[in-house]
Amino acid sequence: MINRILVLPLVMAAALAVFAASPARAVVEIDINRANVEPLPIAITDFISNDAVGAQIAEVVAADLKRSGLFAPIAKAAFIEKISNPDVAPRFADWKVINAQALVTGRLVREADGRLRAEFRLWDTFASQQLSGEQFFTRPENWRRVAHIIADAIYERLTGEKGYFDSRVVFVSESGPKIDRKKQLAIMDQDGANLRMLTNANDIVLTPRFSPSRQEITYMSFEGGQPRVYLLQLETGQRELVGNFPGMTFSPRFSPDGQKVIMSLQQEGNANIYTMDLRSRATTRLTSTAAIDTSPSYSPDGTQIVFESDRGGRQQLYAMGADGSNQRRVSFGDGSYSTPVWSPRGDLIAFTKQSGGKFSIGVMRTDGSGERILTTGFHNEGPTWAPNGRVLMFFRQSAGAGGPQIYSIDLTGYNEQLVPTPTYASDPAWSPLLE
Secondary structure, rough: OOOOEEEEEEOOHHHHHHHHHHHOOOOOOOOOOOOOOOOOEEEEEEOOOOHHHHHHHHHHHHHHHHHHOOOEEEOOOOOOOOOOOOOOOHHHHHHHHHOEEEEEEEEEEEEOOOOOOEEEEEEEOOEEEEEEEEEEEEEEHHHHHHHHHHHHHHHHHHOOOOOOOOOOOEEEEEOOHHHHEEEEEEEEEOOOOOOOEOOOOOOOOEEEOOOOOOEEEEEEEEEHOOOEEEEOOOOOOOOEEEEOOOOOOEEEEEEOOOOEEEEEEEEEEEEEEEEEEEOOEEEEEEEOOOOEEEEEEEEEOOOEEEEEEEOOOEEEEEEEOOOOOOOOOOOOOOEEEEEEEOOOOOOEEEEEEEEEEEEEEEEEOOOOOOOOOEEEEEEEEEEOOOOOOOEEEEEEEEEEEOOEEEEEEEOOOOOOOOOOOOEEEEEEEOOOOOO
């Protein structure tokens, strides 16, 4: 369950005059629109506390920022000043010597009512000023979420864009031998922590997808031997069948407002795309071809849909209006294209491409132009976007490996990293930022 966190500003009185006189943008900042970004050296001190949680929060914040590829946390052994009171401005000269262009200090306090109060301040060491400061109130067991929220606040202040660390990933956990692989739904924080299983391993499950508006996922299950689409409430565990259709149902995904599920239904050898209104349960057919149309994904404004189809002889990407109008092909490169996903920013479509015996993860503009391959391997598949549209996750089956694993990569194509899971893992889906 999601534990609510109260967020309040935290500003030193002495810094107010600096804010009034300084520009809105920080002196230290990161231009994330460049092709190659030099990571920003940043010092993250242990949060002052009466137990080990202060140091643990600092470690999670540092790990989040480092994993983004935009920050280079400085080793604590290099620190000259030992922060003992985060309410007092640091000795900026000590941090300049070790080239810390930004500095994070903080404190943890156990309130009388049992809540945890976490405070942090972000400093521009070369301008000798505080850039931001906030405090959070939550339950003690929620400390990891606080760390992710702090990392998001730092990311946003120094890049000008929303972060993505306070989010979760649902995926298919795979275990057992290849000839008898067990698959069940699992959920974890975006960094692999707080893993828990959502379903048992009795039935094969595929294509889990988050609702953009609720703590809910949709997925496909082979329960009873027939693939059907289900909804699962993450906070209550309540599950319901979306609909009992005469054919097989594939690739469910929510509309941007969370009020519809779009999916592919197979009937008489063909597969077409339908939407279902979750309130009325009324279905609307959007495509009608003697082909396989599947993997639909809405644009973030809900006006367009991208999908894959073999109507031209092999799998390519097509787009259409949300009502099924103006169906047109948007991919034109060599090979086959599949699993398209519209960016939450609305500017790009991510996809899987099969060509030359290899599988690639790439992006293109929404009209099909500007195709860029981010990573290529033996078998890469199933991209999913971070909430800010700057990072993708996907799963990879390496040659000779026992099973698939989840990786992340940013839009530069350089910052590729393994996302740790205790079992084999496939079909990741990234949540929106938590609330």
